[in-house]
Amino acid sequence: MPAPRADLVPLPRSFHDRDPVTVARALLGQRLVHRVAQGDLRIGRIVEVEAYLGPQDRAAHTSKGRTRRTEAMFGPPGHAYVYLIYGMHHCMNVVTGPEGSGTAVLLRALEPEGELPHASNGPGRLCKAMGIDRRHYGHDLCSADLFIAAAPAVDAADIVVRPRIGVDYAGEWALKPLRFYVAGNRFVSRP
DNA sequence: AGGATGATATCC
DNA sequence: GATATCATCCTC
Numbered sequence: 001m002p003a004p005r006a007d008l009v010p011l012p013r014s015f016h017d018r019d020p021v022t023v024a025r026a027l028l029g030q031r032l033v034h035r036v037a038q039g040d041l042r043i044g045r046i047v048e049v050e051a052y053l054g055p056q057d058r059a060a061h062t063s064k065g066r067t068r069r070t071e072a073m074f075g076p077p078g079h080a081y082v083y084l085i086y087g088m089h090h091c092m093n094v095v096t097g098p099e100g101s102g103t104a105v106l107l108r109a110l111e112p113e114g115e116l117p118h119a120s121n122g123p124g125r126l127c128k129a130m131g132i133d134r135r136h137y138g139h140d141l142c143s144a145d146l147f148i149a150a151a152p153a154v155d156a157a158d159i160v161v162r163p164r165i166g167v168d169y170a171g172e173w174a175l176k177p178l179r180f181y182v183a184g185n186r187f188v189s190r191p
Numbered sequence: 192a193g194g195a196t197g198a199t200a201t202c203c
Numbered sequence: 204g205a206t207a208t209c210a211t212c213c214t215c
Contacts, residue, residue: 050210052210059210060210061210064199064200067199067200068199069198069199069200083198083199083210084196084197084198084199085197085198085209085210085211086195086196086197086209086211086212087195087196087197087198087209087211088195088196088197088211088212089211089212091210091211093210106210108210122211122212123210123211124211124212125211125212164210165210165211166209166210166211167210169208169209170210
């Protein structure tokens with residue numbers, strides 16, 4: 001049995017229990033880790049994210065109110081909000097704080113660390129590469145098998161800020177600078 | 192530029 | 204119960 005990597009431990013819930021813009025910026029550079037099975041450990045550095053600001057944010061799913069679908073996004077921080085989009089792609093969010101705020105950060109792209117079975121640029125590909133699907137809806141990201149692990153942070157000067165992708169229906173909210181990615185990183189979905 | 196493909200919200 | 208919409212991706 002291989003020795004566990006001491007550097008791969010979950011970040012504390014307090015990391016996620018902050019406003020979504022702060023968490024979005026802080027997540028850049030951190031590792032997403034999924035122990036799919038014995039001998040299948042998948043790791044990627046987060047290089048692109050989007051912040052969703054809660055019920056007043058017309059682009060956020062929680063703007064539709066508290067439903068069975070959005071329950072996880074209204075739940076406590078540090079959990080996964082996973083949903084199926086366009087009938088075939090999963091997207092993963094990290095719920096941010098405080099509980100009940102309906103805020104989250106969408107993970108849009110990873111830089112692979114080691115082997116991943118598929119490309120991980122784009123929110124649907126990211127989930128496919130990491131083996132994440134609806135089974136992970138509401139999953140605690142401060143757990144042993146699927147979590148965010150600490151890695152060197154990205155310098156603020158290397159963070160590019162842009163409007164979010166695919167939310168044109170959201171009026172003025174579509175224009176707000178809530179997408180963040182690592183400047184020059186080749187795994188960003190839309191540089 | 193268009194189609195895949197299914198859950199969800201929002202109508203009738 | 205029907206339908207429009209969708210925080211996308213792939214192929215043409």
